[in-house]
Amino acid sequence: MPKYLIADFIVEIEPKFDYLKKLCEPFLYEGERSADFSAIPSASYLNSLLSRMVEGSTIDEAEEFATASIFNRKIIHRGAMLVHSSALVFDGKAYLFSADSGVGKSTHTKMWLKRFGSKAHILNDDKPVVKIKNGVPLCCGTPFDGGSGIADNETVPIGAIIFIERSDDNFVTVPDTKEIVQRLYKSTVKFVNKSDGMSLLSNLDNLIRHTKFYVLHCNTDDSAVDVAYNNIIKNCK
Template sequence: MVNRYKIADKVVEVTSIHAEVHKYCADYQTDENVDYSVTTTQADIDFEREKSAREDEVEGIPVRHFSDSYLEELAVYRKIAEKMLDFDTVLFHGSVVAVDGVGYLFTAKSGTGKSTHTRLWREYFGERAVMVNDDKPLLHIADSGVVAYGTPYNGKHRLGTNTSVPLKAICILTRSAENHIEPITREQAYTMLLQQVYRPADMLKMAKTLALVDRLADSVKLYRLGCNMDISAAKIAYEGMKWRDLKM
């Protein structure tokens, strides 16, 4: 099956084995001219299955068994992520929420509560808040700043919007009994940024990724938030970052 999708302002023509890939991306379908193409094969699906099994073994959990169609969805996004490097765009593991049209990205180790925290933002700000992408947004890094894009690949709860927003800040979440936020340096943030960006196996693509992470760290404000699950965490995080913006 073949269809075109506009993702992060680029049109990709996707040729797949299974129809589910195209159902997953339906909200992004377009008939505009193609910028690049990706094609998946059974070998790509098999690679995703082997990779998932290795990760399960490392984490010490029973090996999960996924359908070929689901694994093909992963293979498609992997190919998109690697091609988007040509357009100064990276895939980043985090949750992006926008308030009044400005984006904030929250990232952390798995299980820390990224999705829970951005849910608190939506509850606190109501209609002012828009969920851009709850799992794997694409970030375009330009001289004028960073733009965060919604994509079809927005997490198990499918929380996201086909939209784009200027990204104001990246905030690293940690668990804490009391809510508090502080700015951090690029050196303090860099390890987490590198862990959370998609890292291709190809050495040349990885070199490009590292260069883009450097630019990302210099292009947005960086924070660390210690938070609990009380809705006041959203207020403290937003005001802490907004206050910092006004002071600078």
């Protein structure tokens, strides 16, 4: 069975459809490490999921979504977690822009690509994973792209996690711990039992202790990038 190296976990995945096969190719692992776990959805789960997805969704998309869901739930117990975000790499650090659907996280990171060109790139536009290793917060690419087609096999130190809020004006605030927890909880896998909950709380605590967080209140004007750069990036160098 094929094995893949994702966020330093060896994962058994058995893609049946072309979409997931293509996404997983850069993560293929041919070394000697044993699998940490498998992330293989059953046929019945795929069909059930497809029936609940938006009209026009394909079985290929259902397989990617189901595999991602299994993967992201299993890593909770291994010191890692999904942060639903667009992860931008700039000056060797990852900046995770997280927001509710429709707020414009991808729109904002694309503005960075337009402004800075090859100095910036998007690691993953939907489902990057975060973990702490030797006290350093890391952003890890995954094959799971949320339909964007952007899913690189790369691990980069985190500069900051930035929550985006729409606003007429562009400015930055620093959230307190309660706000960080609330916002992170909205952007990650929800626990279904006590064991999940305890592991998730531990991950949240570890991430908060080692990572910088900001809230970017912004519109879609290019000046939003300037505000983020001057008030966030310069503080994370």
